[in-house]
Amino acid sequence: DTGVSQNPRHKITKRGQNVTFRCDPISEHNRLYWYRQTLGQGPEFLTYFQNEAQLEKSRLLSDRFSAERPKGSFSTLEIQRTEQGDSAMYLCASSLDGVPPLHFGNGTRLTVT
Amino acid sequence: SQQGEEDPQALSIQEGENATMNCSYKTSINNLQWYRQNSGRGLVHLILIRSNEREKHSGRLRVTLDTSKKSSSLLITASRAADTASYFCAVQGGSEKLVFGKGTKLTVNP
Numbered sequence: 001d002t003g004v005s006q007n008p009r010h011k012i013t014k015r016g017q018n019v020t021f022r023c024d025p026i027s028e029h030n031r032l033y034w035y036r037q038t039l040g041q042g043p044e045f046l047t048y049f050q051n052e053a054q055l056e057k058s059r060l061l062s063d064r065f066s067a068e069r070p071k072g073s074f075s076t077l078e079i080q081r082t083e084q085g086d087s088a089m090y091l092c093a094s095s096l097d098g099v100p101p102l103h104f105g106n107g108t109r110l111t112v113t
Numbered sequence: 114s115q116q117g118e119e120d121p122q123a124l125s126i127q128e129g130e131n132a133t134m135n136c137s138y139k140t141s142i143n144n145l146q147w148y149r150q151n152s153g154r155g156l157v158h159l160i161l162i163r164s165n166e167r168e169k170h171s172g173r174l175r176v177t178l179d180t181s182k183k184s185s186s187l188l189i190t191a192s193r194a195a196d197t198a199s200y201f202c203a204v205q206g207g208s209e210k211l212v213f214g215k216g217t218k219l220t221v222n223p
Binding site for chain 1: 148153156157209212214215
């Protein structure tokens, strides 16, 4: 069990650029979740996958955001035309069959300048 | 929007003292979980209490749940400097998503 891995750890980008983050869940976990956390707040749910199927999406996930999990293993979260309000920590978590607890990665911190 | 509300927002205590954090939520739940987060890191699960349970213990942690008041408390006994972190409650209802509160930032002074 190597834990949930997220890359990159930090990303600085200029407003209007596209960014992509990657999450590698714990290998046997079929559920993968994305959360966003802004400074001083708790994580907010964005979306989750069961294998390759995206089962639920938050209203926070605007049309500039897209998440994929093409082979049911790693996942990518892409943000197009980044805005300063997208600056946050993007957290990935995984679980087996949705049974708690969630296992979180250390996140990708995005700064949009 | 975030459903849970932790209280206090920040807590500073001396090593060896007990720390109590409270969480309130708004809707019916299946379970309530507590997570810990060190600065700049991911969250680590501490303990889960189901809606039909009233109290649970794990090591130095004690969690209570009062579904009639829609509230929970986390007690950390005999705190250590290494307990310094932010603590979040998260509720799970009918779907798999967790709804987190804003957290309590705990500082344990040596």
